Amino acid sequence: MTLPAVPMSVTPESPPAEPPARPGPADAALRIGGGVVSVWAGLLAAVLNLLFATWAWEVVKGRPAGLSKTVVGTSLAVGGIAAVVVLTVLVAWFAHAAVGTRWAVALPAVPWFVVIAAGSFKTAEGDLVLTGDNLLGLGMILAGAITFAVLGFRQIVVPPTAS
Template sequence: MTLPAVPMPVASEPPSAEPPAGPGWSDTPLRIVGGIVAVWAGLLAAVLDLLFATWAWEVVKGLTGGLAKGVVGTSLAVGGIAAVVVLTVLLGSFAHTAVGTRWAAALPALPWFVVIVAGSVRTAEGDLALTGDNVLGLGMIMAGAITFAVLGFRQLVAPPVR
């Protein structure tokens, strides 16, 4: 008993023994621009995080009444922390895609940390963007730092793309 032959497609060209060409010099300027955009986006994200944390904390402190303060404060805290996590994941993903290296997640993380630390240090005039009683700001800092750490760790332990 013989089985019928299965039709197989015929390739027009034999497969090449050479590996596919990797990124060449032609995409280097785009990778550099992507890295610069990632750094500026990290800087902008940190400034927006500090501004939102300061504004939201003043709104919560200015409210009177237990229920209104609890509902508004909780919704601002949850929304702010969720926004920081989403923004941080988007920044890390953009940096990795734009630059194409494993260490690219550090590009938006470094300016983010610098701005956050600068916002928690009192200036010569006595200004302070992030006070010690600003629980929302501290939660946003923790959420952003942990998210950047997880993104960096995932990029480092991921198997290389072939």
């Protein structure tokens, strides 16, 4: 009894692919440098958020002549909160791209939270950046915190892509 032959490919087999090379010291240095830049970007983003929130709230309280408080407040709130979300996404994206790990979003997020929290405490001279009546500042804090949380959660939950 004869069994039918199994069809076989006549193309030669390709040699096995070489494993990817281990990252060298230059790659590690770039990743560390990207992490440092990410931390500084988080600090800068928080300072800019606090400065804008304080300035915008002063503009709303002492609105320019001829403009209603509602128009000025609404436009500054929408623009400020949108700017916080966009800036937060850009900083978190840069951290992930520069460091290349899932937890990289924490590099700009932690200093951002520290600076924002420090802005809510009085200094020895009695200065206070974020007051309790500054609704724009509170909205910007909420928007930034939610954006960092969503981006961090997304990095942790989404499986890594095969390269």
